[in-house]
Amino acid sequence: MLHLLIHxxxxxxxxxxxxxxxxxxxxxxxxxxxxxxxxxxGYVRSVKGHGGGWSLTRKLEDITMLDVHRALGENRIFAxxxxxxxxxxxxxxxxNASLEGALRExxxxxxxxxxxxxxAGIAADFDHRLAELPDNGGSRVSSNLR
Numbered sequence: 001m002l003h004l005l006i007h008x009x010x011x012x013x014x015x016x017x018x019x020x021x022x023x024x025x026x027x028x029x030x031x032x033x034x035x036x037x038x039x040x041x042g043y044v045r046s047v048k049g050h051g052g053g054w055s056l057t058r059k060l061e062d063i064t065m066l067d068v069h070r071a072l073g074e075n076r077i078f079a080x081x082x083x084x085x086x087x088x089x090x091x092x093x094x095x096n097a098s099l100e101g102a103l104r105e106x107x108x109x110x111x112x113x114x115x116x117x118x119x120a121g122i123a124a125d126f127d128h129r130l131a132e133l134p135d136n137g138g139s140r141v142s143s144n145l146r
Contacts, residue, residue: 001034001038001068001072002065002068002119002122003023003024004020004023004024004031005038005043005044005056005060005063005068005119006060006119006122006123006126007023008044008054008055008056009056009059009060009119009120009123010123011055013051013053013055014046014047014051014052014053014054014055015053015054015055016028016052016053016054017029017031017032017035017053017054019053020035020054034072035054037071037072037073038068038071038072040071041067041070041071042057042058043056043057043058043063043067043068043071044056044057045057059120060118060119060120060123061118061119061120062118063118063119064114064115064116064117064118064119065113065114065115065117065118065119065122066111066114066115068119069111069114082095082096082099082100084096
């Protein structure tokens with residue numbers, strides 16, 4: 001979704017669910033469901049009908065990776081965790097406690113980093129990478145961002 005939001009921030013008009021689905025390699029229903037969370041959080045709006053579609057309600061500078069993470073439901077950050085959260089073995093309980101502490105610390109660090117990165121910062125990194133390409137853009141870059 002970060003990819004899509006940066007494209008939207010650089011577009012002159014709204015982005016249809018169909019065009020977004022093509023960009024993301026999915027179908028429009030998935031796009032609409034996902035964008036609904038961003039709309040409910042106030043980051044995008046949709047306009048129905050001819051010439052309609054999705055557009056940002058805020059500047060890229062005003063949206064962080066953490067904002068997007070939260071708007072999309074704060075899915076689990078790590079797929080790690082205790083094999084048995086209700087273990088009766090004292091060794092497994094000690095392992096679980098150690099793992100849970102490490103994961104809690106790692107999550108806090110990651111969330112802080114997500115809070116510090118704006119979509120404008122990611123877009124600026126793209127601009128920098130594009131400028132360094134020998135042919136200044138090549139076919140690997142979406143035309144919407146050039």
